[in-house]
Amino acid sequence: MTPxxxxxxxxxxxxxxxxxxxxxxxxxxxxxVRLLVIPALFxxxxxxxxxxxxxxxxxxxxxxxxxxxxxPGCNESIASLxxxxxxxxxxATVEAVRNFKVTHILTVRASAMLAPDGLPxxxxxxxxxxxxxxxxxxxxxxxxxxxxxxxKTEDIQTLGxxxxxxxxxxxxxxxxxxxxESANPAAHLIEIPQSDLGGPGLWLRAEPDEDxxxxxxxxxxxxxxxxxxx
Amino acid sequence: MSNGHDLAPSRAAIDAKLxxxxxxxxxxxxxxxxAFDANTGLFGHLPELDSMAVAGLLTxxxxxxxxxxxxxxxxxxMLETYGGLLAFAEAKAVEA
Numbered sequence: 469m470t471p472x473x474x475x476x477x478x479x480x481x482x483x484x485x486x487x488x489x490x491x492x493x494x495x496x497x498x499x500x501v502r503l504l505v506i507p508a509l510f511x512x513x514x515x516x517x518x519x520x521x522x523x524x525x526x527x528x529x530x531x532x533x534x535x536x537x538x539x540p541g542c543n544e545s546i547a548s549l550x551x552x553x554x555x556x557x558x559x560a561t562v563e564a565v566r567n568f569k570v571t572h573i574l575t576v577r578a579s580a581m582l583a584p585d586g587l588p589x590x591x592x593x594x595x596x597x598x599x600x601x602x603x604x605x606x607x608x609x610x611x612x613x614x615x616x617x618x619x620k621t622e623d624i625q626t627l628g629x630x631x632x633x634x635x636x637x638x639x640x641x642x643x644x645x646x647x648x649e650s651a652n653p654a655a656h657l658i659e660i661p662q663s664d665l666g667g668p669g670l671w672l673r674a675e676p677d678e679d680x681x682x683x684x685x686x687x688x689x690x691x692x693x694x695x696x697x698x
Numbered sequence: 699m700s701n702g703h704d705l706a707p708s709r710a711a712i713d714a715k716l717x718x719x720x721x722x723x724x725x726x727x728x729x730x731x732x733a734f735d736a737n738t739g740l741f742g743h744l745p746e747l748d749s750m751a752v753a754g755l756l757t758x759x760x761x762x763x764x765x766x767x768x769x770x771x772x773x774x775x776m777l778e779t780y781g782g783l784l785a786f787a788e789a790k791a792v793e794a
Contacts, residue, residue, distance in 0.1 A: 511750060599757075602757060603750075603753045603754055603757050604750075604753070606752075606753035606756060606757065607749045607750040607752070607753035608749075609769055609772070610749040610752050610753060610772060611749035613772065613773075614749065620769055621769050636750060668721075668722030668723075669722070671754070672722050672723045672751075672754045672755075672758065673723065673724075673725050673746070673751070674723075674745075674746045674747065674748050674750060674751035675746070677725055
């Protein structure tokens with residue numbers, strides 16, 4: 469088993485600062501098949517991190533190099549989260565593709581919105597920006613009602629579009645909010661629906677969880693497909 | 699008994715779907731959720747069910763039961779017990 473490494477990669481995506489680097493977690497032995505894994509977004513990022521890395525460990529054993537980059541504004545990034553937009557994240561994804569010289573891409577849930585054209589790959593249980601917002605806005609209205617200061621969905625949406633809004637602890641700028649309202653998963657990816665993995669989506673849970681059988685199944689689907697079409 | 703119109707899903711079907719959704723959201727075995735009765739406490743009783751998990755639960759209910767849940771529908775009563783949630787789901791399914 470290859471130990472993973474934490475590596476810097478230069479991110480020149482327009483609008484998120486000059487010449488800064490972002491981190492990536494890599495299983496890299498210079499192998500022929502190199503897969504970029506774009507992590508799940510917002511509240512699902514934390515819930516699916518462990519499962520995502522578990523899938524990468526299995527792909528490593530199957531002879532596939534994998535890389536999961538931090539997006540600007542997330543994790544250890546020095547970029548400001550509320551200044552991020554989908555365009556910046558798409559640029560950053562292109563930069564990561566170039567830097568790690570990947571051959572394929574795997575997106576996780578809403579990160580399917582970020583996949584660049586021309587790179588073959590898969591979308592694990594893809595979802596769009598509107599759906600991503602729906603869950604987080606609903607969580608905010610429920611928490612607000614519980615706290616005795618109810619908020620309406622429409623008011624949160626108006627705030628989000630004009631000034632930006634904090635949802636599930638994520639500061640989402642106005643441009644990002646408007647981007648998300650109309651963004652869909654990239655159409656050229658092959659969808660791997662959650663129902664193919666034999667268990668419920670772990671993003672439904674309140675806390676991060678893992679499922680070894682689901683990780684085995686997803687890694688097998690990917691490694692079989694990559695052997696057929698490396 | 700069919701009157702030629704689409705019939706709302708049966709209570710048993712809604713009950714089964716709702717238990718499956720709760721099992722997925724709570725990460726509980728099907729047997730545990732099968733033991734829920736009308737008085738089993740949910741929101742405020744189960745630590746797994748925070749506001750984000752309730753949001754996920756309601757969204758799954760919308761998608762799987764083909765219903766739409768408005769802000770004003772969500773209150774303590776419908777979320778407090780399994781019986782409350784089931785009654786809500788049944789009422790919404792009839793509306794849909």
